[in-house]
Amino acid sequence: MQRLFFLAIIIFYLPAFAQNTPQLFHVTTAATAPGETVLIRGEGIDLISKIEVGRLTDDRVDNSPPAYVPLPEPDHLPDSKGSRMIAGERMMPVDKIQQNEKSVKVIIPDALQQGVYCVRMTDNKGAVSGFYVNVPVVNWVISEDGYNAAAAGDVLRIQGKNLFRKGGSGQVVLVSNGKMFKVKVDSIYDDYSVKVTLPATIQQGKYQLFYHNGLGGKTAWSTPLTVNIVNKAMWSTQAFNVKTYGAKGNGSQDDTEAFKKALTAAHDGGIVNVPAGNYILSEGLVIPNGVMVKGQKGTVINFGPVAAATLISGADHFGLTDLTIRASRALGIIMNSGDGHVILERLIVQQDIGNALAELDSKWNKTGIQLKGHDIRVRDCVFKTAGMFSFVGVSGFIQRCRFEKAGGSVKTYMKIHPQGLIFEDCYKQTNGYGYGATINESYDLYEARNVTPFNYINDREVMTLDGGSGGYFGKVGGASGNRISLRKDGSTFQWAANKWIGGGLFIIDGKGSGQFRRIVQHTMDQIELDEPFLVQPDTSSVISITTIRDHLFFVNNTATDAGAFQFYGSAQNCVIAGLKMQRSAGIIGKGSYVNYGRQPNWYIDIVDCELSDGTYTPQVNQKDRFRGDQQINIIGSGHSGLNIGSLVRRNVLSGKSYIRVSPGGEVNDVQDAIIERNKVSGAKNGLAVYGVGRVVNNLFIHDNQFGTMDIQKALKAEGYQVR
Incomplete structure (x- = not known):
């Protein structure tokens, strides 16, 4: 621990609320290399007379207090506590591309090396303002002890952008009441997620967390995030054993009453141990708060036909570990009714629905695995069930699990409403994947390295925001x-x-x-x-x-023989990065009129994806209106401004896959999209821009490879520029 004597808070410029001065709502926060474009979006942008760009020096920050230059945000007022912006080593004037009242674009000069860049703007009155490009952005953190919270000694996962830079060394500083704790990054998952271990000596309280990716020097820290350091959550270790209460586990005796007695005895909290054996149960189990049901290798629980709504239920603060659970005809498998704090680890859950498919379909939304609330931990499990996989309003972790649909239902699917969720390294094979909710905000999702092998049912969607209203x-x-x-x-x-x-x-x-x-x-x-x-x-x-769907990040996932991976309806500041897709419908960013709502799709990044084997062919005998070629499709329809600031960069498309812009019939449906440094091969036309007149506004097409296509000749729509 170091004591912090001085935290630099030198105001370079206060947010200007006066009329006739440029106001910024958004700038590009995706990783941006020399020769790539930065979007600047706001009001009064046409008043900017000069823009210069320079690279910041990579000064050491080990012995410096954290200082930062705030970034503009479309959903918050400017942060007035930032530090003085420092100019780059050599500030170079750059062209103002497609400048208008609402936006302008600039290209980072090729002459600069990769790093953190200062963008300095001078307006027509001589006032100077600006921002940095490639500084880290920390959106949220999570640990075993909560969302935006942790305990001393916890492993803390940090999610955001620009967290990893080649040649840089990431570090975290936590500041509270003049005290400063510095922590080096333990593990890097990708540019969007890293891991640190907090000091065992850090005390409880509210801290400001700053992050530095190793580049840009002393003022290139992230804008701080408030993190609560809390007491470590503890479970009672008092032990109870089902065999003490009469369970045999011999595969023939009904052990239901013994399990119920053990759970009743543990009602004040504890561990109910279930030794290896084959246990027959004929009723559902209700797990009291604070109780962990723990098996071991060889522990099998067999449920016969059960009249209860679900086989295993509880309000909150309960857990199941190291169990094999087999069920027949059951509708609900594991559900909670409270505010979360549920642990499922090392479970194998198998369901044979038998001849009860019609009954299951009639109650489809009350079936399967359904968890809700905060601090959900589902790890190293295998689920082969016929019902829903539903995680609603959840924060926590879903890791290294296998989700497989069994039983033939076409109505059940995976439903995810995230509010601070890491969902990673899983195998997902079910009938569709719906994200978000109708009204309540969905936010802070990091979904990474998951595999979807196929989806032949319904609209075959691999990821969709499920409409909203x-x-x-x-x-x-x-x-x-x-x-x-x-x-x-x-x-x-x-x-x-x-x-x-x-x-x-x-x-x-x-x-x-x-x-x-x-x-x-x-x-x-x-x-x-x-x-x-x-x-x-x-x-x-x-x-x-x-509805708002904010900071939903999908990173390095894989999908094959499926439908769309899509931000369908409202989505803001979301990312699809590194997706590998084959024989599917492709990636869609769609702001439109959906379910009686004009739903904006704003500031979306679709970057570094690979779409190959691009003919999307439905399974034989499946009705599917989306037959066609795989594509990245930017859509805006239903009113002006429903798709703003989409970034399509460094994607590789082959085998008939192509890029498409699809506005509706309203003026300025799609605004300020950037299509840049993509490589398209095998398609007759690598890029298609639809619409007549000014339905597309300030589309910037830059430094792409479209094979033999003459892009200037092929495009006839207005409102775009090609470089």
Whole structure:
């Protein structure tokens, strides 16, 4: 531990709220190399007269207090506590590409080496502002002791962007009340997730966590994230044994009563041990809070036909480990009804639905494995079941598991509503994968290195945000502080006071477009937001109230013989990176009018993916309207501004796979998309841009390889530029 005597807080520029000055909502945060493009998005961007770019020196930061330059965010006001921005070694003027009131693009000069870059902007009044490119961004952390929380000595997983840089050495600093703890990175999973071990001596309290990726010097730390250091969660170690209460485990005696007695005895918390054996149960088990049911090698629990809604249930704070569970005709397998804290480790769960398929399909949403709440840990399990795999409103870990669909149902699927979830190194084979919820926000997902071998059922989706909905669409009546009034002529759907608490209010057109905020409470015509907008909407502004899906990262996954991997409807600041896909529908980023909601798809990164063997052919005898060639497809339809700032970069497409931009019929459906440094081979046309007139606005096509296609000749739509 070191004592922190001075934390640099030298204000270089305060957020300028005055009119006629540039205001930034978003800049590119994806890893950006020399020769690649940075999008700058906001209001009054046409007032910028000069932009310069330079590389920061990689000074050592081991003995320096953390300092940072805040990045603009579309859902928050600017951070006013940042440090003075430092110019690069040699600041070089760059072209202002497609400059307009809302946006401009710049290319990092090829003459610069890979690193962290300073982007310095001067407006027409001589005022200077700017930001850094390739600085680390920490969105969230998680440990065994909670989301954005940890205990002394915990392993802490850190998720964000630009966490790993070749030649750099990542480190973390935690600061509280003048004390500073420095920690080196233990393991690097990829650019989006790393692991550190916290000091055993760190004390409880609130800390500011800073991250440095080793490049950029003393002011290139991440914007701090508040992390709670808490007491280590402890389970009672008092032991109970089912054989003490009469269980035989001989494969013939009904051991239900013995299990129930052991669980009752452990009702104040403890471990119920189940020695190796073959146990026959004829009723469902209810696990009390604080109880862990622990088997060992050779422990098998056989459930006969059970009338209970689920075989194993509990409210919260319970666990199952080292068990083989076999079930016949059961609908629910393992479910909880409380606020989480459920542990499933080293389980083998096998289900034979027999002739009960019709019954299962009639109750499909109440079947299978269904967990909800915080601190869910599912590890090293094998599930071969007929019902749902449902994880709703969950934070925690799902790791090294095998999910396999059994029983022939076409209605059950995997449902995931993340709120701080690591889902990695799993095998997933089921009837579809729906992410998100209708109203409540989905946020902070890191899903990595999972394998989907095929999906031949329904729409065959490998990942979809499952539609969502909408509450209000129309112009603003007025805005004051964090309160917005709605006009009576707006469109509503099942609109009721406070129904959309936890949803989002998006400015999709007019003044302030490209920003969103979260709804705290609302009446029929008045909305209270979590923060004011940086640029307040006015009567020209069009808003949409719909769900938020923020910081959902899908990294280095694999999918074969399946449908789309898609941000379908509302998605913000999300990533698909390193996806390997074969004979599937491809990757889609779709902002559109879905289920009565205008749902924005904003600031999405689709990077470093490989799409091969690109003909998407449904299984024989399966009805499928998505027959065609594999593609990366950027879609905006339903109103202006439903797809803003999509980045399609460094993807490799072969075997008829291609890139497509698909606006609807409204003006400016797709805005400020960047298609850059992609390699397409084997397709007749490597890029297709659809739409007539100004439906595509400021599309930038840069430094791609499209085989023999003459891109300038092939594209006839307006609103784009090719370099």
